[in-house]
Amino acid sequence: MSEKNVQRLPAEALYQRELDALIAAEQDPVPTGWRMSPRSALTYLIGGASVKGVEITPKYIGSRRLVEIAIATLVTDRALLLIGEPGTAKSWLSEHLAAAVNGDSTKVVQGTAGTTEEQIRYSWNYAMLIAKGPSPEAMVKSPVYRAMETGSIARIEEISRCASEVQDALISILSEKRLSVPELGMEVPAAKGFSVIATANTRDKGVNDMSAALKRRFNIVVLPTPSDLETELEIVRTRVEQLSAGLDLNASLPDSGTVEQVVTIFRELRGGSTLDGKQKLKTTSGVLSTAEAISLLANSMALAGSFGSGVISAADLAAGLQGAVVKDEESDKISWKEYLENVMKKRGSGWLPLYQACRELNG
């Protein structure tokens, strides 16, 4: 399958040029099992430098210090846990960290209510197991197993959605750094460089709370929502650009005014007050994350490209906003209408088309 037809390339393929340039220009010592030094990994993630003629784009826009702590954690072979609201780039950061350190971000376990212990450890090819008995060949290795063998990073997404016995399976792996296979009478020691990056969602708190024992084995980094409008605007703009390049949306990029409007609406409804702090607002049940703002704009571009003029119109945007803001709850609809009348309507001519389009959808 040619790479062109893949819907979404893994980070290491998408940014191969940048990674290669950084590796080629390496000057600092590289930890065992890593492909580049911690400092180069930091450059890869926060961008803003030009290495060997290749512009390094920022992958994570926000606190540089948090990225430093995350990388430093992996250097000390501790496991890293990224916690945050939905849409604060936890998985995104985890993917790029793995891409920078190993050039492989694909050893992923997706945590769900149905995740079993086997998916963390190993399972069997049962046909072969029955035919030949337990043997290394009959083993189906989990991403964590493979990471231990190769001394690389395994990613576990949404760890707090896994049942607690599944989480517990991780404890021995993280503290002993070895995995026993009693069926074959052997133990797999983790090679140097093995580590785990897990992500957890603060909205999932209480679903399957992580035990203190497991938490203690992680260094925890809390990812905040973007601190100010400018940062969030930059994140949305960059990501929309990257997305639209990959998706052939046939529409021109949203202008800065449109992006600002969307981000402003999201920030205000998320924070429960207008940006100038003068007016209190009802919040909605949805998270209204930065990631949602990005997908909303991409979605509007798709609407404009497929059914409209190729330029995002107020109506395209309004349809997206409606879906993002008004989740299935009745109260969201009220909050949204109030926002339209009390805030948006009074914002002047720049906001008028959007207001009217939203108004039409809400009758």
Place this chain on the structure above:
Amino acid sequence: MMGRPVLYGVRHLSPAMAFHLRQALDAHRPALVLVEGPSDLNDQMHWLCHPETRFPAAILAYTKAPPVRTILYPLAVYSPELQAILWAHEHGVECRFMDLPSGTMLALEEGSEPLEDEEEPEENTEWVYRRLEEVTGEGHDTFWERKFEQIGDWQTCRKAANTFGAQLRAAAQDGKRRTAQTLVREAYMKRVIGQAVDQGTPPEKIFCVCGAFHVPGLQENTPMTDEEEAALPQADCAATLMPYSYYRLSSRSGYGAGNKAPAYFELLWDALHREGLSGLPSRYLAHLAEAHRKAGNLVSSAEVIEGVRLAQTLCAMRGSRYPCLADLRDAAVTTMGHGNFSELAAAVAATEIGSGIGALPEGVSRTSVQEDFYRQLKELRLEKYRGLERQQLDLDLRERLHVKDQQTALLDLRRSFFLHRLRVLGIHFAAPLPSRQEGANWGEYWDLRWTPEVEIEVVESSLLGDTIEGAAAFALKERGEASTSIGEAAGIFQDAFLCGMPAAARHALSVLQALSVDAAALTEVAETAGRLSLVVRYGDLRRFDAAPVVPLLQQLFLRACLTLEEACQCDAKAAPGVTAAMDHLDRLQLSHDCLEGERWLELLSCVSDRDDLNTLCSGFAMAILLERGAVEEALLAREVARRLSPGVPADLGAGWFEGLAGKNRYALIARLSLWRHLDDYLSALDDGQFRRALVFLRRAFAGFGPSEKNDIAENLGEIWGVNQNQAAEVLMGALTQTEQEALKDLDDFDFDDI
């Protein structure tokens, strides 16, 4: 060839600078150490070197005339200046301050209002620090720590500091005023150095410790001439040493005045003297873990170890050799705080700021008020309250009978006097808490907390007198002379009483007396009399002779009696105030035999009788009389009939009843005849009048409790010949729909036509 004096540039409050400075001193073996500091305060140095002195401490210079202006030179154990002084003391080397005298500094500060046409240039030192932060992406404290605190030897350290100082000086273009002050100070310092050379100390044997910023100035500028020195302004001032606190050091940002993490810097200082900076991470994180555990949280040693490792990796990414505070704190938040700073905030404050306060040996040159303050703290056994933690002190003012001597028996009373005197002086060492036990006048509750501000406030009060008591007396006297109303004067009198200062109380009393000649409102007179009454009643408890107060109390009471009738001619809005004053006066009269009871009762009957006064007041007067048992049944019956007769406007009648119900309801309820009259009166009213009366009566009965209403029900039941329970049901039951509507209509009742 003549050598040159050693100019050793430092940064104030920098542990590494202090550490290396001592090594530099060891290497140079100077014959004279000159330290940047007010040159008139050399006599404070030996106290700094006293073995009982604990740091942080500060040299405080203050003007002797009000308004008091102060300058502070805080010194922590890791201050390079202090270490230079201590080194000199330990090695028997002469040491002197070399900066402008404190009086000149104070005078310069005062006379240096920014010129009007002068604008602060954008490129001042703050601007340079801001730019540094933009370039490094870290706070300038962190920058300093990474680049300077981690230097390993004194030669490099000196070179680095001097370079930094020179470049900072080159980059910063301070305003004219600041530049001028800097130049004057440097010229003076250079003059002092020159004088030392003239006195025969070989130049190369002179070791000058000053801010790195001043080193280029001392190298290049010319010394101050005699004429220039004579022309320096001079403020009349004095100086003292005072204990300082780490909290205060941390809250004062800005170069030289403080640093954000004094307790952490002390850890750094300790580490330098033991295992070196490599031991700092474990020291810091272990302290932090302990503080966090103390607050009831679980921290495992494994987390501390991981924290140390993470901090080391973090600093390596920033290219520094040892982790600095920012690295350590971030590592701690990640490994111990589950990623949230808020979890660790309290422990971080304890570890980085700490609750350290300094202490000075006895006999240190203090102002006499300070001496007195500390002497009394000791004598009154309050020394343990001299801490940064808020502590509560409960006092029992009564004499303790089972102890040996008078002094101990009245310890709590004397404490109370002392704390009240501090309060009067505006020294925020103790704050009174509201009394907890209703009516227990012998209990007093205080919140005690010592801060360096307290020390400054104590020093400031030295302007008022030589002892706490003397200063308090002076403060009260001044306040007394400035007071313009009897309320104010009574407050001062009460303060003097609480402070246990009879002389001051007498003075306040004379002021009060003088003021009471002028007209004052009834309510104010009543309130003032109430305050005096408290003193007369409870004076014994505080060993206060209240006899001189009695005549004034009588005088005020008389005044109130004379103005009461007039005051009762008021509108409905003012009437509650008047009735409150009447109540006040009544209680006064009851508690003091010296007040004429006869006159009072006569006056009340007069108020009660008169028809032209506010009916609420008249009713209330009747209520008091009723309570005193001064009304005969027949008179009451006549009065009720008269006040509630059909001809009288309903609002006046009901208002009178409201006043009557304002006091001692049992006396009312017990009189069946009264309710019969009320019943008759109400039945005689026509619909319109009834509606008016209802408004007032509803208000009058709103204050009655359920049991009181029950008793009324009993009365009415008897009058109407119905079962008491039935009546109670009607009275207490919820309102029906129609009744509620009717009442709602009353809300719109138009009073304009009354």
